[in-house]
Amino acid sequence: MTSETLLSVKNLAVSFTTSKGPVNAVRGVSFDLGRERLGIVGESGSGKSQTGRAILGLTAANGSITADKMQFHDVDLRHLSPKQWRKVRGARISMIMQDPKYSLNPVMTIGDQIIEAYREHHKVGTKEATHRAIEMLEAVKIRDPQRVFKSYPHEVSGGMGQRVMIAMMLIPDPELLIADEPTSALDVTVQLQVMAILDDLVRERGMALIFISHDLHLVSSFCDRVLVMYQGHVVEEIRASELDQAKHPYTQGLLNCLPKMDGNHDDLPVLQRQASWAEG
């Protein structure tokens, strides 16, 4: 699946200036992404979300990004003007966030929001856009797309809301989708169903996917390749199918500290952090 390189990131660093001095959230992350599903896993504060946001130019105003290379096809993502960003964001790279409650506009119907996303990047009339939006709602397996089209976000469930988000993000037909904990707010079965929808669409459209999550097991059962991050560094890169052969003590520690359904009530192994991990 990794025939051509879609996105190449070299030595990405993100730091924030705060009243307590600089905070280095991402420190020297490099990876190449083809048309594949790449997982980025780490705990809170590991820099996984900031890596995703930097690729889309969504780093907060007090943050600064440096990189030796951030190449998306022919576009150098390092020095884009706001106007140039608007041509990339949504149309070519798009992002699904964690909680649909906060990322959908509460005072606009779902249909209107999807149409807005589509027409931002395609010059078509309302009728055509409406048609496309309903098609898209069908594609994310919403059973009654006409009703959902006319609904407001508070009228649909969390799983449904996240399907709407996927529909909205995929309708401009981007080449790369960044999903930042897209299913963490959902129940397990709904979570898996949403991931299956994401999986189908990414395959059908030949898109690349960056799946950011704290759940190592989920990511490894879903993605082709996994980057494990710790304090802003990638400590291990591993094929998802070979996760049980992980070499880095942090990855092993993360795997071992999960409770298992083996009827054993003994203490769980606790992660013993070592200062050297943070040096990359």
Add this chain to the structure above:
Amino acid sequence: MIEIKNLNAWFGENHVLKDVSLKVPANGSFGLVGESGSGKSTVLRTMTGLVEDWEGNIVVGGQELGHKRNKDFYRQVQMVFQDPFGSLHPRHTIDRILSEPVAVHKLGNSDARVIKVLEQVGLDNSFRFRYPHQLSGGQRQRVSIARALILEPRVLLLDEPTSALDVSIQAEVLNLLSALRRDLGLTYIMVSHDLAVVAHVCDDIAIMNHGRIVERATASQLAQGSLEHPYSQQLYKAAGGYDRAVIDSFVDWD
């Protein structure tokens, strides 16, 4: 220690608990598993008196509960909530957060109690005069547990105590909870959406769906995956990670 018989509860017109019965022996730990809206938290909230409209029998430590809870009840039964960010007063120091229940129950000797309880949850004395925002999520959850423990209760009701935490921190808090139960002889009812967490901490488990207990199992039965109800089987399979064939077999339980 705890016996609940035919518990029914309503939110307005909504019948949210339907004939829930369970029994927990002293020093036992009982797990309630289910998805959002299954009523698992409502069982705990009804026990602590946070739900008004209910019927049935709840017996704790030989005492049948009425609709009003007295102070004695809260000395016996304490609850730990899910979100350690929302359940601690942001402008009170840890010391004040922990001393308040002592003052309410007029136990006295608050200094010694605070020091002791902090030690029990594995926080050193330097945390005593800090504010919640100066603590990490795991440390805050330890404070929430300390606040429950300071009254020396016999029962802890744990509502998703680790679901807001990273897995490595979750392991620490689960170990702490297991150790406290062992050392202090506590009785737990734990609510979680995570089968593995409940299977690790609890001896007996009930799986809830739409306000009903659909299946009961012991930890060893769960380990073997010997579940009968199709809903619990589905939940069990979902815990295994992303598997396309399994997902296609899912049925909606709405």
